[in-house]
Amino acid sequence: MFNTKQANDLQLNPRVVTRAVAGDALLGPFINLPGVWSNEGDFPGRGWNMIALPFSGSPSGFRLLMNQFNETLTVTVADKGVPNRGFGSRPDPATGDQTIVALDYEQLIEQIAVDDFPQTTLTRTLPKTIHHEPGLFLNMANKVTNDLIIARLGTIPHGDSVLALGRVQHVEGKPDITHFSGLPIGLGREDDVLSDVDPANPTYMDAYKHFHFHLFKGLFDPVDPVALIAGALKDLQVVRSTVFDFDTTLETGGILNIPFISNTANATQMRSIFWLHELSDKDENGDPVMILQYAQIVMLEFFKRRDEQPGLIKWPHVSINTMRRTSRNPVTVAEMLSRGIDPMQPAQAGQ
Numbered sequence: 001m002f003n004t005k006q007a008n009d010l011q012l013n014p015r016v017v018t019r020a021v022a023g024d025a026l027l028g029p030f031i032n033l034p035g036v037w038s039n040e041g042d043f044p045g046r047g048w049n050m051i052a053l054p055f056s057g058s059p060s061g062f063r064l065l066m067n068q069f070n071e072t073l074t075v076t077v078a079d080k081g082v083p084n085r086g087f088g089s090r091p092d093p094a095t096g097d098q099t100i101v102a103l104d105y106e107q108l109i110e111q112i113a114v115d116d117f118p119q120t121t122l123t124r125t126l127p128k129t130i131h132h133e134p135g136l137f138l139n140m141a142n143k144v145t146n147d148l149i150i151a152r153l154g155t156i157p158h159g160d161s162v163l164a165l166g167r168v169q170h171v172e173g174k175p176d177i178t179h180f181s182g183l184p185i186g187l188g189r190e191d192d193v194l195s196d197v198d199p200a201n202p203t204y205m206d207a208y209k210h211f212h213f214h215l216f217k218g219l220f221d222p223v224d225p226v227a228l229i230a231g232a233l234k235d236l237q238v239v240r241s242t243v244f245d246f247d248t249t250l251e252t253g254g255i256l257n258i259p260f261i262s263n264t265a266n267a268t269q270m271r272s273i274f275w276l277h278e279l280s281d282k283d284e285n286g287d288p289v290m291i292l293q294y295a296q297i298v299m300l301e302f303f304k305r306r307d308e309q310p311g312l313i314k315w316p317h318v319s320i321n322t323m324r325r326t327s328r329n330p331v332t333v334a335e336m337l338s339r340g341i342d343p344m345q346p347a348q349a350g351q
Contacts, residue, residue: 015081020103022328026080028139029150029168029242030103032276036327037073037292045112047071047321048220048228049130050182052207054265054302058118061303062315064207066216067130068113071321073292075137077104086143098143107133113217117210132157137244145251152246152272159258160267164246171241174233178273180297182225183208186305186313193223204306225318226295229275232322236291237280244274255298265300268314272296290325 020027020034027033039046047069055063079102086096109131114124135154147167154162169175183193187205196213197206211222219228248254248270255267272294279289296319301312 015079015083017077017079020075020078022325024078027078027101027103028141029244030101030137030139032242032278032290033103033137034075034078035290035325035329037071037075037323038326039070039321039323040326042324043232043322044070046228046232046323047109047319048216048225049109049317049319050211050216050220050222050225051317052184052300052315055118055120057120058207059202060204060206062207063116063118063120064211064222065116066114066211066220067111068217068220069109069111069130069321070127071107071109071323073105073107073323075103075105078102079104084143099141101139101141103137103139105135105137107131107135115216117207135162148251150244150246151253159261161256162248162270163253163255164248164270164272165250165253166244166246169243169245171243173240174236174238174277175241175243175275177226177230177233177275178295179224179226179230180295180316182222182297182316182318184313184315185299186307186309186311188306191306222318225316226320229293229295229320229322232293233277236277238277238291239280239288240278242276244276245271246273247271265302265315266312267317268299268301270296270298285328287328291322292325293320293322295320 022032022034024034025031045068049067049069051065052062053065054061057063082100082102084098084100086098108129111128111130112126114126116122133154133156135152138151138153140149140151148165150166150168152162152164152166156162191203191205193205193209193212195209197209203209208222211220215221221227255270257267261267273296275293277291277293279291281289283289298317299314300317301314303313305311305313
C-alpha cells in the first residue's frame with residue numbers, strides 16, 4: 001500500500017525514469033502491474049470486442065461487428081517523482097506540489113475471429129492487428145481530488161485522446177464483477193431484442209437480436225457482454241484482487257477526437273474497469289500467478305434518438321479480456337521489433 005512516507009520520499013528525491021519493476025512499493029496501487037500481460041498460454045482467445053458502425057448497406061443504417069482477439073499489454077517504464085508545481089513555501093515541496101508516478105503501457109490487439117450483421121465481406125483478414133494504443137497509468141501520490149488517485153491517458157491512432165480518472169479498491173478473494181448492458185441508449189419502445197430475427201419482418205435491432213440468439217463463437221452475448229469475465233474466474237483460486245475503475249465523466253476527464261470521428265461516430269465517454277488478481281498458484285519462479293481482466297465501454301454517438309428525447313443514440317463499444325502476466329520483465333515493442341520478435345506471437349524459449 002502507498003503511504004505518506006513513500007509520497008514524501010518521492011517528493012524529496014530526484015525524478016527517476018527507469019524500467020518498471022513489479023514489487024516496487026513506490027508504484028503505489030500499480031505495484032503489481034509492470035510486466036507483459038497476454039492471452040498466451042492459459043487464456044487464448046479470451047478477448048472479445050463489439051462495436052456498432054454506420055453502414056449504408058443495412059436497412060437500419062448500421063451493422064454490428066464482433067471480434068475475438070489476442071492481446072499483448074506491455075507495462076514498461078516507470079517515471080517516478082513527476083512534479084506538478086503548486087503554491088507553498090520553499091524549499092519544502094510537500095506544502096504545495098503534487099507528485100505523480102507514471103507507468104508507460106502499450107496495447108496491441110490482433111483479431112483471430114470476426115463476424116458481423118448484416119454480414120459483409122469487410123474486415124475478414126485473419127489474423128489482423130485491429131488496435132494499437134500507447135498510454136500512461138498515473139498514480140497521484142498526494143493532492144488528490146475526491147479520492148481520484150489514479151488516471152489513465154491513452155492515444156488511439158484512429159484520432160482519439162482519452163483522459164479517465166479513477167479510484168482503487170482492494171478486495172480479499174474474488175471481487176464483484178460490474179455488469180452492464182451492451183444495448184444502445186436512446187431506442188424506442190418497439191426496439192427490443194426479445195425475439196429472434198424474422199427476415200420477413202425486419203426490425204431496427206436485428207443486428208443485436210442476431211448475436212443475442214446466435215452467440216458470437218457460441219459464447220459472446222451483446223446483451224450481457226461482461227458475463228465471460230465473471231465466468232473466467234469460476235475455477236480460479238483468487239487470494240486478493242485490486243480493482244482500478246477509470247471513468248472519463250469524472251472531474252476533468254474526457255475524450256478528444258479528430259473532426260471525422262466527431263462528425264460520424266463520435267466517441268464521447270469511456271469507462272474501463274481492471275481487475276488484477278493474485279492467485280494461490282505459483283509460477284515457475286515461485287511467485288504468485290497474476291491475472292489481469294478488464295471490461296471497457298466507450299459510448300459512440302450517431303443517429304437521432306428514437307425515444308423522443310433530444311440528442312443522439314449512444315452505442316456501446318465494448319471490449320473485455322482475461323490475461324496472465326507472462327513476464328515480470330517488460331520488453332518494449334520497439335525492443336521486440338529490433339530483435340526480430342513478433343510481439344503478437346507466443347514467446348520462444350530464451351526470449
